[in-house]
Amino acid sequence: MNLPIVDMHCDMLSFLATVPGANPFAPDQIACAIPLLTKGNVRMQVMAIYTDVRPESTNLAIKQATIFQNLLKENTDVLGYAGQEFLKNWENQSQIGIIASVENATGFGNEQASWKEIHTQFDKLLDQVGKFAYISLTHHTENRFGGGNYADGIGLKDDGKRLLDHIAGKQIPIDLSHTSDLLAEGILNHIDLQKLDIPVIASHSNFRFIWNHRRNLTDEFAKEIAHRGGIIGVNFLRAFLDTDVPERLFDHLLHGFAIGAEKSVCFGADFFYTGNFPDQSRIPFYFPLAENAGKYLSILDHLETDLDKNQLKDLAYGNALNFYRKLWS
Numbered sequence: 001m002n003l004p005i006v007d008m009h010c011d012m013l014s015f016l017a018t019v020p021g022a023n024p025f026a027p028d029q030i031a032c033a034i035p036l037l038t039k040g041n042v043r044m045q046v047m048a049i050y051t052d053v054r055p056e057s058t059n060l061a062i063k064q065a066t067i068f069q070n071l072l073k074e075n076t077d078v079l080g081y082a083g084q085e086f087l088k089n090w091e092n093q094s095q096i097g098i099i100a101s102v103e104n105a106t107g108f109g110n111e112q113a114s115w116k117e118i119h120t121q122f123d124k125l126l127d128q129v130g131k132f133a134y135i136s137l138t139h140h141t142e143n144r145f146g147g148g149n150y151a152d153g154i155g156l157k158d159d160g161k162r163l164l165d166h167i168a169g170k171q172i173p174i175d176l177s178h179t180s181d182l183l184a185e186g187i188l189n190h191i192d193l194q195k196l197d198i199p200v201i202a203s204h205s206n207f208r209f210i211w212n213h214r215r216n217l218t219d220e221f222a223k224e225i226a227h228r229g230g231i232i233g234v235n236f237l238r239a240f241l242d243t244d245v246p247e248r249l250f251d252h253l254l255h256g257f258a259i260g261a262e263k264s265v266c267f268g269a270d271f272f273y274t275g276n277f278p279d280q281s282r283i284p285f286y287f288p289l290a291e292n293a294g295k296y297l298s299i300l301d302h303l304e305t306d307l308d309k310n311q312l313k314d315l316a317y318g319n320a321l322n323f324y325r326k327l328w329s
């Protein structure tokens with residue numbers, strides 16, 4: 001099955017920003033290395049500007065945005081900018097389109113930053129990368145904006161509301177992949193109460209119905225995203241699929257179709273640099289069947305008995321492409 005692929009999340013930028021000697025073309029260094037994206041027929045790859053909650057988060061975000069700019073500048077033979085024009089001429093593209101997102105709003109402002117500083121940083125980053133494919137308020141932990149996946153009981157804070165108000169109407173989706181349940185609820189409620197124009201997605205999340213993990217979406221949130229016309233990128237990490245059963249990946253992908261999210265489900269593989277990860281229980285991070293970006297097409301082949309041609313197209317690229325074409329037209 002040779003379809004173009006859209007993938008909603010990888011951590012190439014933080015890899016290049018933080019690992020000495022990091023090479024975006026080295027498949028033995030990172031599972032989303034550019035030759036692997038080519039092998040997997042990836043036509044559009046979202047690259048996250050990832051920071052955790054630290055005083056230096058804003059500098060690290062700028063560094064990653066600069067790396068994003070340089071990747072485009074220095075690799076015009078393989079990489080293109082996945083903006084409006086790229087999506088419009090999708091059928092004729094031979095490059096891999098890349099676009100940046102912000103994973104953790106602490107990249108806009110650390111815990112001490114003033115709102116003037118946050119707005120300046122927001123504009124600076126946006127100016128560097130052109131568009132944000134999405135913004136996630138948090139990562140696993142709590143920050144000034146709200147509670148992350150592992151911050152149970154921490155919802156949307158006043159600063160989180162203020163940031164949502166700021167991004168409304170700017171064609172920037174909000175990402176629920178790293179929210180606590182209470183934060184996800186708070187975001188949805190605030191958007192509705194204030195009638196904010198903010199699309200809602202989950203860029204790299206699986207389904208809690210299939211594997212009970214706080215990083216995975218409840219069916220309630222998944223259906224809400226689908227109902228609002230958002231997208232859900234299924235994650236390839238073993239920890240979020242089922243730590244023992246590789247084929248559970250297919251169950252997650254099919255669950256999206258089963259609950260009425262057939263126009264939302266897409267890929268959000270979440271390949272990152274695993275060489276310095278502290279938690280040894282996470283090894284291997286990926287099952288062989290989904291161990292790198294060269295595997296998308298064989299994953300689609302495996303689903304041929306369960307999904308028809310149009311469904312496979314929707315999953316491979318159609319749903320994500322439609323979402324961004326509509327958003328940025």
Ligand SMILES: [Zn+2]
Nearest residue numbers: 103178204270
């Ligand atoms: Zn993530």
